[in-house]
Amino acid sequence: MNPTLVKDDALRAEALEQYGLVEAAPDPVVDDLVRLAAQLCGVPMAGVAMVGAESLFVNSRVGPGPSRVPRGNTPIEQTILGDTVYEVPDARYHADFSPDGIMIAGRTYRFFAGAPLTTPAGVTIGCLFVQDVAPRKLTLAQIDSLAVLGRQVVAHYELNCRIRQMDKASRASHRVESALTVERNFVSTVLDTVGALVAVFDTAGRIVRFNRACEVASGYDFASLVGRYLWEKLIPVADIPEAIASFERLRGGKFPASFENQWKCRDGSIRRIAWTATALVDRQGQTTFLISTGIDVTTQRGAEATLRESEARYRQLVEGSLGMVGTHDLNGKMISINTTGAQSLGFTVEEIVGRNLADLMPRERKRDVQPYLEEVVANGESQGLHYFCNKNGEVRVMAFSNKLIEAPGKLPYILSFGVDITEQVRAEEKLRTLIRQSNSILESVGDGIYGIDLEGRVTVVNPAASQMLGYKAGELLGRRMHELIHHTRPDGTPYPAGDSPIANSIRKLDTVRVSDEVFWRKDGTSFPVEYVARPQIDIVREGAGADGSGERTTKCVGVVVAFTDTTERRALDRMKDEFISTVSHELRTPLTSLRAALGLVSGGALATRPEKMQQMLEIAIGNTDRLARLVNDILDIERISSGKAELHYTMCSADDLLRRAASTQQSAADKLHLHFALGPGHMSGIQVWADPDRIAQTLSNLISNAIKFSPVGGEIALSVKALDENEAQFDVHDQGQGIPAGQLENIFNRFQQVDASDSRIRGGTGLGLAICRSIVTQHRGHIWATSPPGDGATFHFTLPTKASQHLG
Secondary structure (H helix, E strand, C coil): CCHHHHCCHHHHHHHHHHHCCCCCCCCHHHHHHHHHHHHHHCCCEEEEEEECCCEEEEEEEECCCCCEEECCCCHHHHHHHCCCCEEECCHHHCCCCCCCCEEECCEEECEEEEEEEECCCCCEEEEEEEEECCCCCCCHHHHHHHHHHHHHHHHHHHHHHHHHHHHHHHHHHHHHHHHHHHHHHHCCCCHHHCCCEEEEEECCCEEEEECHHHHHHHCCCHHHHCCCEHHHHCCCHHHHHHHHHHHHHHHCCCCCEEEEEEEECCCCCEEEEEEEEEEEECCCCCEEEEEEEEEECHHHHHHHHHHHHHHHHHHHHHHHCCCEEEEECCCCEEEEECHHHHHHCCCCHHHHCCCEHHHHCCHHHHHHHHHHHHHHHHHCEEEEEEEEECCCCCEEEEEEEEEEECCCCCCCEEEEEEEECHHHHHHHHHHHHHHHHHHHHHHHCCCEEEEECCCCEEEEECHHHHHHHCCCHHHHECCEHHHHHCCECCCCCECCHHHCHHHHHHHHCCCEEEEEEEEECCCCCEEEEEEEEEEEEEEEEECCCCCCCCEEEEEEEEEEEEEEECHHHHHHHHHHHHHHHHHHHHHHHHHHHHHHHHHHHHCCCCCCCHHHHHHHHHHHHHHHHHHHHHHHHHHHHHHHHHCCCCCCCEEEEHHHHHHHHHHHCHHHHHHCCCEEEECCCCCCCCEEEECHHHHHHHHHHHHHHHHHHCCCCCEEEEEEEEEECCEEEEEEEECCCCCCHHHCCHHHCCCCCCCCCHHHHCCCCCCHHHHHHHHHHHCCCCEEEECCCCCCEEEEEEEECCCCCCCC
16 A cells, blocks of 8 residues: 555545545436546546545446455555646556556556545545546646546535534434423423523513523523623623613513523533513513523524535535536526626626527527427436527537436426537547548658557558558558568568667657668568658656646657658669660760761871762761751750740641641652652641640651651651540551551650661661650640551541640
């Protein structure tokens, strides 16, 4: 047992006995407060625990749990030792309860929060607690609400205690009165045996008769008081002037008279006596004596004072409550409401009392009132949410716990307790919005993202990560990620989890970046990745007080890993290397030929052979042209691909574009005796939305290719047709050797030709078709080739026939 807790056991036992809480049955009011605590804190389990001699016993409880718990190092005892709300957000990481959590009756709890129950005398008798098997953390509003409910539990116990005391005093007073009544009935003529105090005075105010009841009450015997004035012995000094004045009024004939005064008894105690006085007159009607009968009302007045104090305390409790406390009848008409509740809606108490609940609600919520009233009448209680409009029209949300009160001889009414949770509801809605936004971001981001806890188990994974790894999200959650995707190095050797940079980020609490590792898919294949692992840091305040003070420490609770599949990037790097290699080759070959030809000419070796010199010069000119074409094509494709080539769109005639492109290639066609045949779409009047210069360049490249691969005397067919009202198709057909099926897509890549020797034999750069594809793609069109066996090749591309805001 906790020594600090044990030393107050005697005081605690005395307080529990005083409040009648030792082995007491559950109290319905406390049950309501416990349920309200569970509801406000959003947990399935709550209760009120008291400290017994050997164990902790639970008087009221919501949810499963034992009625007794052995004393020891429990969070309930930690709560009782403090004076504020004690909270354990996650017991598995708490210094006193890790790593197993809070074990109670074979069940593990990870979350606990409790408010100490401290009596006005300063004795902590137990606590109001909430707990859950899952970790969580209370908001400041929930912590304040738990503390307030704890104080309300104590106030309820205090009120019950006062009521019992008053009942006991009332019963004692009743017994005294009964005994006096029996005594008066038994010997009514003998003053000494009457139950009431009877004193007889002469007209001067001296005592002439003092019955036995007076002797008992005052402690004086009759013999010591007879012939003396009342104020000589029995009236306190401070009250003597008032006592003399009262006697003078009685002697003046103001009968009957009722009054109260205080007696100072022989033992020094003060008794309060309520008197009724009248006169004894002679036959002539003259007052001869004054007779007073009195009752000792000391206990009654004390009980009344206690009751008034208790009522004032209860009223202060209600008025000082942070929530709404009120009553209404079975039709929903407000009978009473505390000031806090009225002010929370912007009204005064007077403005709310007498109004119906429906009058205070938004129009769409008025229909909720009748089902609520029916539920209270049927079940005797109801819990839930009410939506009220404040004076400014703003909707406020109240969490309520109401109970039907039925008292004999009185109309039934409903006692209502509510807490304004508007800000909590708004905060929860904002949290849900943030969660939805976070989930949307995780679902829409292209990179793979997953989170793991300190054991390496997956806590969250986005769809991109699941897809790249070949798993469903449910197959990854809760499993050790390293064993699934990071178990083997790129060279095939085992990869211990402790050697992983991800584990290192936890140890060093630092972000790590890795660009040369692989992850393994579910099917056993791997892919290269680049990833960033960032530890999740939680800030903890040790010894935190209510003002948030305390030493700040940090701890790692997990790691978030974002990774990218670098397969395509590496392929692009290889393509870039191949591109540079090809360009170098394409530049070096004509330069070598050019240098050799010019070297022969400049060296004079061909001075006597003019025809050979002319041949060398033609070779030099041809290679120079080839270099110029290569450089221009490279510049064109880079400008177009990067978007730096500005396009000037307009509506233009498809027929004019065909004629313009054919005319630019007419001289080259004439050398091979080729002729152009315009297809059935000629003079069709088709208009396209395009940059005419770029489309003419595309057609010229396609026609140039057709000329290169057409046999001498052949035909090149040019045509255009409307596919629908939004798109037109251009076709360029040659009668050449055709294109193998496996090359139909590759020929549009850079430096790709059907035959590697084509660039040397036919003078091509291998970039013309790549340029065509870039231009058509910029126009939101599509380009492709077909080549049936023995029927040459046809190049097709499409263009829009209507202006588009995306192109203009």
